[in-house]
Amino acid sequence: MTLDFLIYKIILVLIVFSITLLVATYSTYAERKIAAFLQDRIGPDRAGPFGILQPLADAVKMFMKEEIIPNVSNKALFVLGPGICMLTACMTGVIIPWGKSINIGGTDYPLQIADVNIGILYLFGVLSLGVYGIMIGGWASNNKYSLLGAIRASSQMISYEVAMGISIIALVMTTGTLSTGEIAAQQHGWHWNVLIQPLGCLIFIICAFAETNRAPFDLPECETELVGGYHTEYSSMKLGLFLFAEYINMFISSAVIATFYFGGYNMPLIGRWVHDPNVLAILGFVFLFMKIVGFIFFFMWVRWTLPRFRYDQLMNLGWKILIPLSILNLVLTGAWMMRHEIINYFVK
């Protein structure tokens, strides 16, 4: 490992980190705008042209607000909660392949921070760590609403992680790898995984909604029943971090969905016109971003369309529908992969 390599990685980390933050910041703006457009309104349009500076104004507001730590709370954990949320949200970005490698002066620079061969496992590990932030925060607040929100978050997370995991196993079976970089590379041209695994993709997307606590699965923070759920007691930037982590999660989830099922940085037909690998790599990055933006829009579109699930419906959907479906998907995938052996068995 040369110094070159280290510097390159650090630069890449910084770029990915800042892009993540930037996208998350403007997701808050986009959310409000899309909500407005879907409801025949205009949305924020006072701060700067078209309200483009609204996220800055929001951030300033968040920082200026009074910081309240409840007396009865567990102070250390109370502060730790949003920190963990934010940290785990930012950690998942490292295994996303943002594009093919760029070749500068004969050296290949991959646009992926860490192409670990167990990328999917890492992703799942970090994703499930995210709920600890919510749980610790909700528990440390010493407030029944916060606690209820935290309990809901954790049970929801557990329920949907199973279905998500099984749908991913089917994907791993067809792709034969746990490395996200390789999964993305395999989907060149029209070999998008969504065409091979439509059911798995659907289950994965539904579970991604549940994992990010987005509507219609936003029970941990549902205002109508739980005041604010796990962040009831939070104020100022600690609340901001919780909300911000949700947007980062949404961004990362979109990136993961795009990478796993929708071809990642690949775009069909583009290879016919563009041949320079560096240009292709940059274009790949642009394509991935277009897909991500599309999914973020989809996330918001769903939020402003569907009503929230009731808690028992949520659990029913998770355990009684999604898990059996994902197992069915797993079996079907297995059967399809072993079709020659099976046919041979019966024909002989």
Added chain:
Amino acid sequence: MQLTNRSKVVVKKEMTFIERMYLPAIFSGMFITFKHLFKKSATIKYPEQTREFSKIYRGQHVLKRDEKGAERCTACGLCAVACPAEAITMTAAERKPGEEALYREEKYAATYEINMLRCIFCGDCEEACPKEAIFLTDRKVDSFYTRKEFIYGKSILVEGLESDKRVDVSVRETKAVEEFKKQKEFAHNETYDKNKKKTVAGH
């Protein structure tokens, strides 16, 4: 007892398989919201654009002066009695000789206050006033930081003396309105009696 034809019998029917899949309903719902993306927004950007008011919009009150500039209000208190929100208070005073140019009647309101936070802009005060002294106008009540500032006294309510500061309420002061006002008590009693008879007959 059936009051209207709009009541529906609630049936708890099992959902069909398609309905239980939720997905078709979700997609149709998302299609509906997507259509709204392209609809014209209903927003009125307030300080720059204002909504068009109806001709008889009921906004901030005005206490009128007569043609010679004397205040019409005689502090009879009918508006305060009529007010459902109990927003109006006043103290009466007797007109001294030599004040004829200031007050039209022998008794006048020394103070007259409307609490704009209580007021519901129903216009009952205007209906009640026998002296055509109080009118609602199409002006909006300003916003303030303290509750105190919302209590409008005579300095705000009474219209200016100069002709350019007079508040035009002619749309509300039509012949028909005046005529109706004269007859109101009478007509009101009549309809009230009719209703009474009807209910009695109905029983």
